[in-house]
Amino acid sequence: MVFARRLVSILFALVTAFAASALGAGYFFADGAQWLDYVRVGLLALTTAWLAWGAVLGISGLFWGRGAAPAPRGAIPTVRTAVLVPVYNEEPTKTLSHIAAMIDSLHSLGASQQFDFAVLSDTNNAEIAEQEELWFARLKQEYGSKCRLFYRRRLSNPGKKAGNIADFIKTSGDLYEYMIILDADSLMEGATMIEMVHRMEEDPKLGLLQTLPKVIRARSFFGRAIQFSASYYSPVYSRGVACLQGDEGPFWGHNAITRTRAFAESCGLPPLPGKPPFGGHILSHDYVEAALLARNGWTVRVDPDLSGSYEEGPDNVIDYAKRDRRWCQGNLQHGRIIAAPGLKPWSRFVFLQGIMAYIAAPLWALFLIAAIVAPAMKIIPDYFPQPGLPVFPRVMQENAVALLTGVLGLLIGPKLLIFIDGMFTGRNRTFGGNIRVFLGMVTEILCTSVLAPIMMLFQTRAVLQILAGMDGGWPAANREADKVALPESWAASWWISVVGLITLGAAWRLAPDYIYYILLIAVPQILAPFIISYTSTSSHSAQSGLFQTAEEASPTPVMTTQRTILGRWRKEPEIVLDPFPGQDVPLGQIVHN
Amino acid sequence: MMVSGEKRAVVRRVIEQSGLPSGPLMMPDQVLVREKKNFGLRPLFQWLAVR
Numbered sequence: 109m110v111f112a113r114r115l116v117s118i119l120f121a122l123v124t125a126f127a128a129s130a131l132g133a134g135y136f137f138a139d140g141a142q143w144l145d146y147v148r149v150g151l152l153a154l155t156t157a158w159l160a161w162g163a164v165l166g167i168s169g170l171f172w173g174r175g176a177a178p179a180p181r182g183a184i185p186t187v188r189t190a191v192l193v194p195v196y197n198e199e200p201t202k203t204l205s206h207i208a209a210m211i212d213s214l215h216s217l218g219a220s221q222q223f224d225f226a227v228l229s230d231t232n233n234a235e236i237a238e239q240e241e242l243w244f245a246r247l248k249q250e251y252g253s254k255c256r257l258f259y260r261r262r263l264s265n266p267g268k269k270a271g272n273i274a275d276f277i278k279t280s281g282d283l284y285e286y287m288i289i290l291d292a293d294s295l296m297e298g299a300t301m302i303e304m305v306h307r308m309e310e311d312p313k314l315g316l317l318q319t320l321p322k323v324i325r326a327r328s329f330f331g332r333a334i335q336f337s338a339s340y341y342s343p344v345y346s347r348g349v350a351c352l353q354g355d356e357g358p359f360w361g362h363n364a365i366t367r368t369r370a371f372a373e374s375c376g377l378p379p380l381p382g383k384p385p386f387g388g389h390i391l392s393h394d395y396v397e398a399a400l401l402a403r404n405g406w407t408v409r410v411d412p413d414l415s416g417s418y419e420e421g422p423d424n425v426i427d428y429a430k431r432d433r434r435w436c437q438g439n440l441q442h443g444r445i446i447a448a449p450g451l452k453p454w455s456r457f458v459f460l461q462g463i464m465a466y467i468a469a470p471l472w473a474l475f476l477i478a479a480i481v482a483p484a485m486k487i488i489p490d491y492f493p494q495p496g497l498p499v500f501p502r503v504m505q506e507n508a509v510a511l512l513t514g515v516l517g518l519l520i521g522p523k524l525l526i527f528i529d530g531m532f533t534g535r536n537r538t539f540g541g542n543i544r545v546f547l548g549m550v551t552e553i554l555c556t557s558v559l560a561p562i563m564m565l566f567q568t569r570a571v572l573q574i575l576a577g578m579d580g581g582w583p584a585a586n587r588e589a590d591k592v593a594l595p596e597s598w599a600a601s602w603w604i605s606v607v608g609l610i611t612l613g614a615a616w617r618l619a620p621d622y623i624y625y626i627l628l629i630a631v632p633q634i635l636a637p638f639i640i641s642y643t644s645t646s647s648h649s650a651q652s653g654l655f656q657t658a659e660e661a662s663p664t665p666v667m668t669t670q671r672t673i674l675g676r677w678r679k680e681p682e683i684v685l686d687p688f689p690g691q692d693v694p695l696g697q698i699v700h701n
Numbered sequence: 702m703m704v705s706g707e708k709r710a711v712v713r714r715v716i717e718q719s720g721l722p723s724g725p726l727m728m729p730d731q732v733l734v735r736e737k738k739n740f741g742l743r744p745l746f747q748w749l750a751v752r
Contacts (some may be wrong), residue, residue, distance in 0.1 A: 240710075245715040259719045274728050281726030354726060368726065378730040390733075400731050626720045685711045 109355040109452060114454070117164045117352060124160035124518070128511060129153040135507040140423035140487050144478055150261065151475040152511075158468045161461070165348030166341070166522030170529055171325040172351035177413035180303040188304055189365070194272045196230045196582075198292040199244040200238050203227075209670035211251045213298030216665075220255040223301065224284070237261060241277045245685055268582050268599070269361070270377050270393035277372050284368050291362035294321065297416030297666045304365040304414065315370035315470070316398065317407025319417035321339040321344045321363040324659050324667060327650075328591070330643035331423035336382040336548050337654035338421070340539060344526050346412040346676045356402040356454040357409040367584045370480045371397070380444050385437045385580035392438025396445055397464055401449075401480070403679040416664060423591045425601050425642035428568040435582045436466045436570040469567030476629065477492035484618040512513070512639050523549060538658040548655045555643070561629040562636045565604050569684050582687075592644040608633025636684035 132152040136145040191210070195203055207225050214220040227244060244259045251257065260276075265682045273289065281287075286308055288301060300319065308314055320343060349358060352585060375397040380387045390396055398408045422428040439462035446459045492498055528547055530536040536545045573580070573687035592600075608630045615626035632639060649655050659667065 198745040241712050241716050244719070245712040248715055248719060257719060258721050259716055260721045276721065277726050277728050280721045280724045281728070283722055283724035321705045372726045374731065376730040378733065380734060396733070445733050447735055449735055450732075685715070687709055 110352065112622050113168070114352050116166065116644045117161070120156055120164045121160040122159045124514075125153045125157035125161075128156035128514060129513070131507045135504045135511065136482070138504045142485055143480075144482050144485055148475060148478045148482065151471055151478065152701070155471050156515065157477060157516070158464050159515065161464075162345075163518045165345050165352075166526065167348070168351045169344035169346065169348035170460075170522075171441060173347040173412065175413075177415065178610045181297040181306050182217065182299070182302070183306070184217070185222050185305040185309070187222070187309070188283065189223050189286040189288060190276070190280070190368075191225045191268065192228055192273060192276060192285040193290050193292065193294070194228045194230065194269050195240070195292045196269070197233045197236050199318060200236065200240040202217050202674060203292045203624070204247045205242045205383075205670050205674035205677060206293070207257075207429050207443060208247055208251050210296055210298065210301070211254050212669050213666045215254045215298075215300045216303065217302060219298060219302055222305075223288075224256040226260065226276060226280075229259065229266070230265035230272050231261060232263075232265065233378070243677075244694050246683055249683075249686055262264070263509060265618045267377065267379075267389050268391070268393075270390060270397070272377075274376065277368065281372050283579065286365050287371065288365045289362055289369050291419060292618045293420040295324070295418040295666055296363065297664060298416055300416035301365075305695040307411065308365055308367060308479060311407065313405070313639065314409060315374070315401040315404075316357075316359055316366040316408045317414075318359055318362055318364040318408070318410040318442045319412065320412045320454040321360075321419040322657075322659060324418045324573075324657075324665070325420050326423060327646050328644045329424045329649060330425060330428070330555075330559075331421060332655040333552050333643075333648055334421050334428075335660075336539075336657055337552055337556075339657040339659065341523060341526055341544070343412055344529075346410060346520075350410050350412055352454075353408075353410060355407040355409075356452050356458070357399075357407075358396065358458070359394040359398035359408060366401075370401060370404070371405045374406065383576045383577075385577065386441055386444055388579075390438070390445075391441055392435060392462070392513060395439075395442060395458060399445075399448075399451050399458070401454050402452050403450045411607075416666070418659070418667065422470065425562065426592055426597070426641045426644075427561070429570075429600075430583055432563075433573075434571045434582070437574050437580050438658075440571070440574050441465055465565055466571055468648075469520050469564045470571050472564055473568045476611070476626075477585040479622065480614050480619045480626065480629075482619070482645060483621065494542055495584060511576075520553060523553065538661070540653055540656040540661065544653055544656060551649075551654060558632045558639060559643075560609075561632045562601070562604055562639065565607055565633065569603075575613055582597055591646065592641050594641045597641040598637040599603050599643075604636040606637070606701065 120288070123519055129152055133145075133149050136148050142418070162699055170591050191207075193203065193207060204227070207227070211220055211223075211225065214223050220297075228239055229237070237337060241259070244257075248257050258280075260279075262272065262275060265271065273287075276287075286305060287297070289663055290296070296319075304319070307317055322342075323335040323338040326332045377390050377393055381388050382388070385391075401408050422431055439459075442459040442462055446456050446463075523602065527536070527545060530539070530545060536542045539545045539548070570580075610631040611626060611633065615623050615630070619626070651661075
């Protein structure tokens with residue numbers, strides 16, 4: 109059945125690509141075929157296939173896995189689970205307030221003794237490390253009686269996050285049946301964590317269970333647009349992913365539970381031969397770990413019905429692009445692993461999807477260049493192929509219109525269908541009602557349309573840098589970023605304005621017939637510094653209710669607890685620590701810290 | 702936040718008591734890259750290189 113669904117989905121993407129190519133060829137070849145027209149058709153086929161693949165996930169999600177989620181089981185698990193929180197130069201107060209809230213949530217259900225929290229620090233900034241230790245001591249003083257808390261800092265960070273997790277397994281993995289892997293900004297309801305353990309217990313072949321984390325706590329216009337998009341559309345798209353996953357589902361690196369033994373025996377990641385960006389430590393380790401678990405016969409699954417799983421996202425375009433640069437390098441690096449022996453074909457296809465997600469941007473950029481250059485290379489048609497009346501070439505305008513409509517349909521169609529579905533199912537009510545959701549959807553589509561040409565250039569630059577051998581490193585995430593001031597925005601995106609101006613100039617000179625279409629792309633690029641700065645401002649949309657999400661309207665208990673704890677800690681940063689803190693009940697011999 | 706010497710000592714003690722518990726588990730490195738095919742001409746090239 110999974111095979112049939114995969115086949116139909118792939119066929120949909122291929123047929124759509126073929127239809128787009130046929131329409132494109134009809135339009136491009138109307139005044140005679142040139143080599144550049146063949147290039148345009150090829151680029152159109154690839155990019156449309158990618159768009160169609162995204163659309164098919166959204167559409168599948170509307171029809172599959174719609175049943176109501178089973179109520180979480182309250183029974184306290186009998187097995188021990190480690191909750192891993194890898195940190196890397198994060199703001200400790202915030203990260204540890206997330207842990208405190210999760211402990212409170214588990215404690216309220218009587219299950220906190222079955223979950224041990226381990227802060228796995230790779231922090232290499234001495235000042236942050238000192239604060240991290242101080243705040244951990246406070247966390248332990250306030251919450252140490254409710255559950256076991258561990259802290260370990262590596263002085264160097266080989267293998268980055270994957271190496272950090274591996275270090276935990278090599279030190280303490282044998283003590284835990286399961287590990288819940290989180291990020292520094294992850295937040296989960298205790299009931300969700302308990303339910304995850306139960307689902308692992310139910311299926312002994314299940315190696316990893318991924319939840320769909322919802323984005324919360326966005327403050328800027330950009331952040332809230334992303335938050336709305338992730339909260340409103342992503343559950344449907346992830347049902348589409350789940351519909352095709354079979355036993356080879358995704359791992360997104362955090363907010364997931366894994367069977368420790370399965371992970372240990374399957375996911376030891378050696379550095380790849382050669383230097384970064386393609387060699388060295390594996391940057392996007394999660395996709396590789398999912399593929400390796402599946403290779404060893406374990407099931408990897410995403411359960412989109414698991415609620416109560418949250419994360420935070422970047423609040424401005426610059427931080428988003430920085431994260432994207434890292435993900436881009438990680439996904440292109442998968443090109444080295446795609447042929448690894450024994451991988452399931454679907455795992456290889458997932459790697460291909462990841463690569464395509466980033467290659468799509470330079471392909472669109474090339475298509476744009478070709479569209480501007482092609483009219484200049486036009487051959488003057490032969491109006492008199494035969495003596496007598498002239499024969500004018502037929503401009504296939506209807507093909508162009510059909511093509512444009514089709515592309516817009518692939519981009520916007522699934523979103524519209526999700527909205528209509530929400531009207532009938534009543535889902536829109538949790539997002540503030542039909543009108544509010546409709547306005548949110550339209551604004552989000554406009555926002556992404558304006559940002560798409562800018563992101564296309566950021567991603568194209570990232571791909572070119574990586575192909576040129578430039579390593580992006582491992583920058584710390586900036587989760588508390590304030591507004592991006594215009595000078596900062598200018599420094600990060602002046603080159604996009606220049607590219608926009610060149611594009612407009614070239615179109616003016618070479619393809620004046622298309623100038624209005626090119627304006628839609630070039631103007632946002634020229635205005636990129638202003639757009640980036642403006643969209644990073646704290647949004648009035650929160651007050652107006654635009655982009656409202658269910659979690660924003662009624663925060664869940666763990667969200668409220670976390671906010672209260674963080675507020676209290678920030679208000680009273682100085683506390684008296686117990687000079688003789690009590691020893692923990694030993695779980696095993698403590699490894700020297 | 703300023704940290705006094707006394708507080709730092711307490712923090713250090715808490716951190717020392719909070720080290721990870723011992724329970725090592727093996728995590729063998731996985732094979733990720735196919736070994737390059739050994740072409741039949743390679744020994745010949747090696748033989749020529751020596752000369």
